[in-house]
Amino acid sequence: GNSVTQMEGPVTLSEEAFLTINCTYTATGYPSLFWYVQYPGEGLQLLLKATKADDKGSNKGFEATYRKETTSFHLEKGSVQVSDSAVYFCALMNSGYSTLTFGKGTMLLVSP
Amino acid sequence: DAGVIQSPRHEVTEMGQEVTLRCKPISGHNSLFWYRQTMMRGLELLIYFNNNVPIDDSGMPEDRFSAKMPNASFSTLKIQPSEPRDSAVYFCASSTRPNQPQHFGDGTRLSIL
Numbered sequence: 133g134n135s136v137t138q139m140e141g142p143v144t145l146s147e148e149a150f151l152t153i154n155c156t157y158t159a160t161g162y163p164s165l166f167w168y169v170q171y172p173g174e175g176l177q178l179l180l181k182a183t184k185a186d187d188k189g190s191n192k193g194f195e196a197t198y199r200k201e202t203t204s205f206h207l208e209k210g211s212v213q214v215s216d217s218a219v220y221f222c223a224l225m226n227s228g229y230s231t232l233t234f235g236k237g238t239m240l241l242v243s244p
Numbered sequence: 245d246a247g248v249i250q251s252p253r254h255e256v257t258e259m260g261q262e263v264t265l266r267c268k269p270i271s272g273h274n275s276l277f278w279y280r281q282t283m284m285r286g287l288e289l290l291i292y293f294n295n296n297v298p299i300d301d302s303g304m305p306e307d308r309f310s311a312k313m314p315n316a317s318f319s320t321l322k323i324q325p326s327e328p329r330d331s332a333v334y335f336c337a338s339s340t341r342p343n344q345p346q347h348f349g350d351g352t353r354l355s356i357l
Contacts, residue, residue, distance in 0.1 A: 175335055175348030230342030231300065234287040
């Protein structure tokens with residue numbers, strides 16, 4: 133079956149530090165991969181996506197590259213801000229299907 | 245543009261009571277999803293609809309849970325009777341088509357005492 137594994141949090145960083153949140157997946161076929169972000173008290177928001185191998189998704193300074201050979205989709209940002217503090221979810225959707233499989237989420241805390 | 249609207253935002257009730265959660269998807273979105281989020285289990289898909297028809301309800305925990313979508317702009321998730329282990333945040337999401345990115349509501353935080 134499908135599964136998504138994320139690094140456990142919380143990840144604690146100082147403002148302007150470099151961020152990496154690891155995500156690996158198990159799936160049949162060629163899934164699409166997503167990163168969602170959840171701010172306190174809110175629902176999940178789509179941050180970025182990639183639909184095929186070697187695609188790079190990017191948004192708001194965040195990037196992730198679809199690596200089929202390592203079944204990974206790590207989230208990176210060069211310089212985090214306090215406003216980036218949130219929970220980040222990696223997810224996959226198999227082609228031909230409609231349902232998302234989510235990781236457990238990784239909390240990011242950025243201090244001034 | 246209005247996003248996915250859920251009500252109520254918070255619900256506190258005693259075990260055994262009936263609970264009804266409501267969702268209004270984004271206009272023009274044909275697919276609707278109900279999720280449950282807990283610390284222990286993370287995000288779980290309960291059920292999803294396409295064009296108002298339930299497509300996959302394999303995630304519904306048990307017969308106490310039921311979901312309906314009487315029209316394209318409204319869905320309900322009902323728990324009867326409720327139990328303390330149902331306490332969670334319940335999210336509704338919608339998308340234009342089943343395999344397109346989903347847009348989430350702000351959730352309903354449910355506490356069963």
